[in-house]
Amino acid sequence: MGMKFGRLSFLFLLLTLVLAGCGEPFLSTLKPAGEVAETQLTLLFISTSIMVLVILVVVIIYLIVLFRFRRKKGEENKIPKQVEGSHKLEIIWTVIPILLLLSLSVPTIAATFKLGDVKDMDKVDKDGNREALVVNVRANLYWWEFEYPDLGIITSQDLVVPTDEKVYFNLKASDVKHSFWVPAAGGKMDTNTDNENKFYLVFDKEKADEAGNLFYGKCAELCGPSHAYMDFKVKAVSRDEFNQWATAMQKNKEEVQPTSDLAKQGQEVFQANNCIACHAVTANDARPETARTAPNLADFGNRTRVAGILEYNEENLKAWIQNPEKFKPGNQMYKEANLSEEELDALAEYLMGLKVQE
Ligand code: HEC
Ligand SMILES: [Cu+2]
Structure with a gap:
């Protein structure tokens, strides 16, 4: 028994070590890069805490009952008081779950609507130009295309975004279903062949600096033999740097001529x-x-x-x-x-x- 316990604890210790490696700021949902990921992490914490609390209370009551009411020596024939129905208890175990479910559902539903709100995607200024930055993401068997429709530019594999603002995404796929996921910035969303999914992500400047201005992205939908290699990167830079890059890209209408x-x-x-x-x-x-x-x-x-x-x-x-x-x-x-x-x-x-x- 002692041996088994020792081995088990060792295993858990090892697992802890392995899990401790999961906290990289460019990759981890536990190190949120902006508003979206923060909201989702908060939900995760709320639900985990509620569940842990329930487990704790149940286990404690269980242990108390187990020890306090077990058959004692000399009382083998004693039959305890028989109880049938208790309004007090029934109300308690109905009301508490309702409260728990409410405290789970209210923030979850609120966050779902907030994060699903892409109204501002189509907002235009007085000249008719779209105010927000929109990127069309097209997922393909094992590579990613990022098109900036309002800027008239296309890039691949490395997505470039400005920090400290909402970046809106139109997501689709050209062959099979894939899923667009930047773990540090927010939950994944499917890219489908027959419809466009929309959502937004936010990259905080501070967090981007911490991550070396480079976040890791992945395909999160099994799509074929090289699915695990369908990676991309997100370069999150300041608005100024982004504008410089975009301008340079816009000027690139002809091929850069080789110098050597x-x-x-x-x-x-x-x-x-x-x-x-x-x-x-x-x-x-x-x-x-x-x-x-x-x-x-x-x-x-x-x-x-x-x-x-x-x-x-x-x-x-x-x-x-x-x-x-x-x-x-x-x-x-x-x-x-x-x-x-x-x-x-x-x-x-x-x-x-x-x-x-x-
Ligand atoms: C039939 C179309 C096709 C032809 C022809 C083709 N490629 Fe590709 N190439 C692709 C596709 C598709 C990918 C993406 C593969 C992936 O990552 O799954 C790719 C990826 C690449 C990449 C990596 C791009 C990146 O962003 O990292 C390079 C470099 C490349 N090709 C060079 C070449 C060169 C050089 C040739 C000619 C000798 C060539 N390709 C011919 C389709 C093609
Ligand atoms: Cu995939």
Whole structure:
């Protein structure tokens, strides 16, 4: 018994250690990045506390009854007083659950309506321009596209948002159901193929700084063999920085011209191998979304990852281009390329130079 207990406590201790690692500010729902996540965490705390309280009270009453009313020595034949029906008790155990349920439901319903309120999404100023920032999120088998309809720009994999304001999202999917989730910023929401879901998130400047201005996002709906690799990042920067980025993106109507010979060679390889048929290299890809079958590479030089998952460096980029299937089974690029080491070098040089701003 003692041994078992010791082992169990050890296991729990280990689990505690493992769980302690879950508190990263860029990833954890327990470290809310803004209003939405805070509201949801508060709900979590309210419901957990109520449930713990109920368990405690029940266990205590149970133990008291167990010990106080058990058969005692010398009283084997004593029959205790028989009680049938008690108004007092019945009222108590009806009223208390009602109160508990009310204190659960009132804040939950209030928060549900508050967080589901996207009215301001369509609010316009006197010139007819939308006031809020809206991002169209399109989820695809294993990559994400982020379109800013009012700014006329598109990016992929790295979502860029301003801090300290509501950012509204139109969510949809182009192939199968996915789910858009930035754990630190709020609960997930499904991206469907036949309707658009809408919600908003808020990223506090302070929290963004703490997280290194980079939050992690995930697909939260099992969508295929590489579902677990369907990651994205959220760069949360100040309004000023966001505007600078957006302006640079808007100016990027023509491809950034390669500066070195190697990069120029890479550009040629890119065009000759039809990479350009799927990937746009300008931020204002005018093709309809059905034709946008691959991540927009206009700002690829500023990405935080290659293909959403690999550390961003030349080696990984080349390995990805050579054999994407190895890293994300079932992805929609191609199985394997037939490129020489030279061509890969040139492609990497070219792609890593695609930056809308330094
Ligand atoms: C059939 C369309 C298609 C072609 C052709 C294609 N790609 Fe892709 N590419 C994709 C898709 C789809 C993805 C996203 C894969 C994923 O992450 O699941 C992708 C991802 C990438 C990425 C990672 C992008 C990012 O944002 O991290 C790079 C880099 C890339 N491709 C380079 C190339 C190069 C270079 C070529 C030409 C040799 C090429 N691709 C040809 C469809 C294509
Ligand atoms: Cu998925």
